[in-house]
């Protein structure tokens with residue numbers, strides 16, 4: 111898998127799952143994302159790194175049009191997923207979001223039972239009808255999110271009663287239960303212990319065989335461990351994007367180098 | 376000396392206490408307020424509290440216990456002066472005046488809280504007392520179980536609460552069946568869909584409804600809604616010829632309740648964190664699915680509270696019923712018939728030439744107490760529901 115990703119940028123565009131051109135995002139007067147062009151490959155993990163407030167979450171939210179829900183946000187530019195412009199009038203954001211799943215920066219479990227949290231997506235999309243199938247999906251998703259053993263005896267307890275790290279994994283389970291084609295993860299391990307982090311990284315590695323995964327992280331080590339490609343954002347611009355190994359060992363831009371060696375951010 | 380001048384004198388004594396204690400504290404410390412335990416003002420206030428507190432208490436006691444006498448007034452003033460002298464003696468740099476003042480403030484706040492509780496207790500007690508008088512003259516089984524309400528001022532009346540209770544519940548039910556969905560949907564629209572401009576106009580407009588006096592609603596029921604329902608529904612359907620009907624009062628009361636439901640629910644829905652909506656939308660749910668499955672369940676305790684609040688308003692409403700549903704006590708199912716409620720009968724039993732020893736008058740207190748019990752249990756129920764869901768969701 112890794113070998114196929116060491117190709118140059120030109121060829122990546124041909125297999126790009128997501129192609130972004132000239133993306134700009136404004137929040138009122140704040141210019142949060144500037145001139146971003148990027149091709150995100152399928153069946154690979156792309157990491158977004160950069161200092162706080164540089165626009166990583168904003169960029170991520172563009173990919174499933176979650177910025178539509180923020181009245182102040184204005185998105186311009188082109189984003190194509192599988193060659194289709196997601197801002198096209200014919201594209202239904204609801205369908206898009208079913209295809210492009212998202213794990214948010216802050217855990218946001220619904221005020222429902224743990225089971226219902228995970229079953230939420232499959233239920234509204236009518237993926238499963240029978241209770242037994244639903245239970246199966248719930249168990250599988252929770253296992254993959256490394257949460258099953260901790261909650262298997264209290265599936266009917268409210269999801270909001272879990273610890274912060276457990277909530278984060280519940281939200282991951284909830285997102286993968288709908289089997290999206292692309293999974294956007296905004297700092298999914300920010301409140302996890304090393305063991306749970308390792309389990310989530312394993313999950314991400316496994317997801318890569320079928321999905322495109324885009325992950326925002328503040329941990330350089332994590333980006334290096336799980337991703338094949340890395341994009342470095344700084345002040346709303348994507349400063350550098352390329353093969354993860356190369357970006358960390360031999361960054362082209364001095365700003366990238368300062369950031370990964372800990373001098374800015 | 377009149378009570379007013381006594382009180383004024385007390386105030387003067389207290390004010391001089393403030394000035395004296397403050398000055399004395401400063402003098403003791405040699406003008407350097409840092410040598411004092413508390414701020415100079417604290418010493419002044421402590422003196423005021425010590426002077427006024429006991430004197431006012433004695434004043435109130437004497438007032439309740441006996442007609443005012445010059446001796447009593449003198450005793451009050453003497454107590455105040457003695458307390459003033461004592462408080463001045465205590466004003467030394469190490470006197471913990473701040474603590475005294477804090478305790479005084481606490482006592483004042485507790486007193487305010489007690490006024491509310493004492494009033495409630497007083498109301499209940501007076502009702503209980505009169506109700507006991509009523510049940511001494513009238514069999515309680517008759518009152519609670521008889522299905523006829525026919526007071527006769529010559530005596531020998533039938534005073535069964537059931538027709539009135541039925542009317543109350545029937546009208547309230549119609550009002551709620553109308554107001555809850557309309558109010559809730561309006562709230563959902565305003566909180567989730569409406570743009571800022573629309574919201575800025577419509578929200579205050581709906582709230583104006585809450586400010587209309589109920590007598591005006593009553594007039595609206597009497598001259599507009601009643602005849603309309605009679606001419607277009609009741610008569611064509613052969614259900615009656617009365618303009619005053621359960622339906623008229625219920626609908627108009629429903630309109631009155633809309634702002635209660637909508638305004639409270641709107642605030643509650645707006646408080647549901649955006650992150651929950653994002654979570655649901657991010658999974659590919661539509662807006663209405665998100666509202667139904669995530670937003671409303673999260674807002675449910677508050678909405679239940681709003682509905683129960685509206686219910687107690689409906690049960691206690693009088694004016695709309697008198698003008699909209701009439702004053703005929705009746706047990707029936709036809710919503711186009713005139714009926715009446717507990718509140719209306721309380722008013723009619725107490726107005727006119729009432730003899731406060733006859734059961735026909737005293738029954739008003741029994742009715743009132745029953746009404747109070749109903750609204751109280753509604754409120755308790757509301758609290759219990761809200762608490763239950765809180766536990767589940769937070």
Ligand SMILES: Nc1ncnc2c1ncn2[C@@H]1O[C@H](COP(=O)(O)OP(=O)(O)OP(=O)(O)O)[C@@H](O)[C@H]1O
Nearest residue numbers: 137140142161162163164165166167168169180182
């Ligand atoms: N809803 C919003 N309204 C207005 N401005 C916003 C909003 N969300 C983000 N911003 C602004 O956009 C810029 C980028 O924010 P963003 O959340 O994308 O940063 P980030 O890279 O994800 O940071 P972090 O690592 O701290 O999560 C910031 O300057 C932020 O203040």
Ligand SMILES: [Mg+2]
Nearest residue numbers: 166167215296
């Ligand atoms: Mg972020």
